[in-house]
Amino acid sequence: MVIHNIAVIPGDGVGQEVVPESLKVLETLAEIHDGIKFEFTDFPWGCEYYLENGSMMPEHGMDNLKNFEQIFLGAVGDPRLVPDHISLWGLLIKIRRECEQVINLRPAKYIEGVKSPLANPKDFDFVIVRENSEGEYSEVGGTIHQGADEIAVQNAVFTRKAVERTVRYAFKLADSRNKKVTSATKSNGLIYSMPFWDKVFHEIGQEYTEINTETNHIDALSSFLVTKPASFDVIVGSNLFGDILTDIGAAIMGSIGIAPAANININGKYPSMFEPVHGSAPDIAGKEIANPIGQLWTAKMMLDHMGYDELGKLLLDTIEETIGAGVKTRDLGGTSSTREVVDEIVKRLKRRV
Structure with missing residues (x-):
């Protein structure tokens, strides 16, 4: 059994909704593989943390993060609470720079069922x-x-x-x-x-x-x-x-809600970080309508980076199959909630194996 230690930062806004749901999918994929296990460590850093502590992360936060294999990030920022230049440079960009994540990757492809x-x-x-x-x-x-x-x-x-x-x-x-x-x-x-x-x-x-x-x-x-x-x-x-x-x-x-990104460390000294493009979307946070696909596609990129290309392909194929079947959130013209989309993907993953 190979155990992968992943730092998880849900962050702000919808990140606190789509990240926990995405972890369910990663755990399902680990069960399917039957040879790996993910151990997730949650870090409650973000704008609310800043309001309570005066910083986006604790003083030795980076030292802690650098000990993990990868970083799985939700979203950073809420300009209603903290100016963007403080939130981004205090967490997202700080991690990119200090973990030497010198390459940013962002794929884009046509997906059937997304207009x-x-x-x-x-x-x-x-x-x-x-x-x-x-x-x-x-x-x-x-x-x-x-x-x-x-x-x-x-x-x-x-x-x-x-x-x-x-x-x-x-x-x-x-x-x-x-x-x-x-x-x-x-x-x-x-x-x-x-x-x-x-x-x-x-x-x-x-x-x-x-x-x-x-x-x-x-x-x-x-x-x-x-x-x-x-x-x-x-x-x-x-x-x-x-x-x-x-x-x-x-x-x-067709929607920024499905776009993923990866911040890649290429020298192997520090972890890479995986995040969706959509941001924290504070206007829809807490409504259970956030699109989880961006975060899930980000998980696919993390799997690819870790050498689990077949699991990554299985996940993206299942995402596309789910969207094609009409199970999607409102931004894509559907009626499903965040959790309903993830539950359907988990169900289809188990069925495909």
């Missing part, structure tokens, strides 16, 4: 590889002066080390998929950072001669995700560009 806003989505299936440690989100800059003379400077930092590992990760991923990588750039406007990005992309591409490559400016690429999403396989972009493109990916799927 895409696109007239003809054509079964798109792509993954966006986002640089997750520097770029436009680097903590370099500042403000000076006040009033009419006030100045804000935000510096974007691009290192060869970070760009190379991100681009190489994208090529390796494409090699296991449909062998095409698209690079997001803006070298006609950002005259230092993006030509540097393009140069590194070209250099790495020469090592993977069997992979088809293309480079698109971010504005054109954003439109192409809407007009011809099925033409993409793996897209690689900087921190900001990847952030923008992944929300477009969620939108064309």
Whole structure:
């Protein structure tokens, strides 16, 4: 029996609903595998914790998290209670940075039974590889002066080390998929950072001669995700560009409630972290209408990362089967509650084996 120790942070809002339900599914999958067991340790960190303690996590919280194999996160933030820059930098981004989760992965695919806003989505299936440690989100800059003379400077930092590992990760991923990588750039406007990005992309591409490559400016690429999403396989972009493109990916799927994400540590020193894209959605928290699919697809990505690809495939296939059968939450046009969707998935998982 292999025991996997997973840190669980439900966080804020709907995270406190979809995470416990998703753990039921992971436990079911462990029973199906009959050779693994998940041990979950819950950490009640988030905005309510901040209001009580003045921080998003305790002083030695990171030391504790680093001892776990993976981190399963629900959602972070509630601007009604805590400003977003405090909640995100005090928990989500803090974990990403201190656990060296340098790659962010977000897949997007057409799912039968989810109405895409696109007239003809054509079964798109792509993954966006986002640089997750520097770029436009680097903590370099500042403000000076006040009033009419006030100045804000935000510096974007691009290192060869970070760009190379991100681009190489994208090529390796494409090699296991449909062998095409698209690079997001803006070298006609950002005259230092993006030509540097393009140069590194070209250099790495020469090592993977069997992979088809293309480079698109971010504005054109954003439109192409809407007009011809099925033409993409793996897209690689900087921190900001990847952030923008992944929300477009969620939108064309038909609901941000089904979109997953993974923050990957590639050196094995610290855990990776898995989270849905949808955020805490405080406006619907407590109503039992939150879509659990984003959190469940996130669990699928965690299984894949841990080497349980067959279990991950079983979970996603069952999710798609459940949605196709009409068991879905209101955001997808259904009438089922969060728990009803999860219960149906658990039932179908047991039936499929």
